[in-house]
Amino acid sequence: MSYFLTKTIEGRVKDVDMSKNTVTLYYSNFGSIDSDGDIVDRKAFNKTVKEWGPKGANRIKHWKSHNPDQVIGKPLEMFQDSTGAGAVSWLGSKQIAKDALLDYQEGLITEHSFGYNIMDSEIIKDDNGKYDHQILKEIKQFEYSAVAFGANEHTPVVDFKSVTNEVAEKWFDDQFNTITKLTKASKIGEYSDEKLIGIEHSILVITKQIQQAILDKFAQSTSIIEIEQIAANENFAAINYLKQNIDGIK
Secondary structure, three states: OOOOOOEEEOOOEEEEEEEOOOEEEEEEEOOOOOOOOOOEEOOOOOHHHHOOOOOOHHHHHHHHEEEEEEEEEEEEEEEEEOOOOEEEEEEEOOHHHHHHHHHHHHOOEEEEEEEEEEEEEEEOOOOOOEEEEEEEEEEEEEEEEEEEOOOOOOOOOOOOOOOOOOHHHHHHHHHHHHHHHHHHOOOOOOHHHHHHHHHHHHHHHHHHHHHHHHHOOOOOOHHHHHHHHHHHHHHHHHEEEEEEEEOHHH
């Protein structure tokens, strides 16, 4: 169990500079209620960045998936603007850091998160006196983490028997785009062998999830026998075929 709380945001990479081994990223949003029912105040990071940031004790580091044994970098600069809190982060020379930098370049890191404790907060109630949300006025930050994509065969996917075609199409597009990124990344020679094995595993898991999702969503299709036969083939060409023919099997 983690000794601190965490919050995650999506798609917040501003810049990747491979020549300097740096990435500019956001790890927190300001001003909007998140899934925990919290709003992070614009001044919440001021004290912790001053005391623990690169101009202070330099204790805040760039981790992978909130794991203190997987430190991949450190902030050269920590900033706050109208969007949120972020950092210009230098990634180190260890292989795990090199893999992470390539993940950034290839768009495989899609989320960031930070670990913290609440030092000061304010509970906001609605007109009926019931809890509405919490404003985090001051936090103590321990780290910020890269959350790389990793397919998990034990993670349930959308219930395709009940969702609309619009929702289903969005899910399929996301999965196909992820497979495209993973396939491109698998051709990069700089990745470690362990990382390449993980990429291959993720492609296989997503492929199986797509196959099952198509069968679940389009089970009433008159062409289901043909679809099932094609989906049984786990190579990338079969997935491309299925993508091109989704409109025709609704």
